[in-house]
Amino acid sequence: MLFARDLDVDAQAQGLPLRRSVPHIERQAWCLEEVAMTSHRLPFENKWTNNANALQWNSELDHLGVANVRAMFVDHEMRHPNRRNVVQDVPAGFVRDWLAFQDRRVARQQMVWRATVIALSFVAATAAVLGLLRA
CATH class of the missing domain: 1.20.58 (Methane Monooxygenase Hydroxylase; Chain G, domain 1)
Structure with a gap:
């Protein structure tokens, strides 16, 4: 799993400025689809x-x-x-x-x-x- 601190270390090694944003989980390279709740369904017919x-x-x-x-x-x-x-x-x-x-x-x-x-x-x-x- 890729964490923001790992990106900061990589950026520092490359001479780039450190990121100072809200910590979040980066999308993994192998994950191509959008993360969404698709299993929820309405309990009645929707037309x-x-x-x-x-x-x-x-x-x-x-x-x-x-x-x-x-x-x-x-x-x-x-x-x-x-x-x-x-x-x-x-x-x-x-x-x-x-x-x-x-x-x-x-x-x-x-x-x-x-x-x-x-x-x-x-x-x-x-x-x-x-x-x-x-x-």
Whole structure:
């Protein structure tokens, strides 16, 4: 691995001035591609832009929160339906898909919660009946 101090030693040996920048890791000679997080994917279908913009838009909407985004979207649809963007540079279609995904996620969480409560209630009722029969 090549460190900044190694470059300073090489520069000093060649009679060049020392670098006085913020320390950072130099890109290795064998590394040709750009370092990027390409494994992240949106949890819903994105037909509005490439992955980089979509991830940025998704994080902006997550930061604002579902209630705020929903209010901004309703305001957009009521007052300015012909405008392309709802929140900063996020298009209305992307916001609509994001809100639909959030609604599906909440519905799925509620379904899991209800199934858990029903299963635990069934186990408790069964234990109570078996306790009465053994007594």
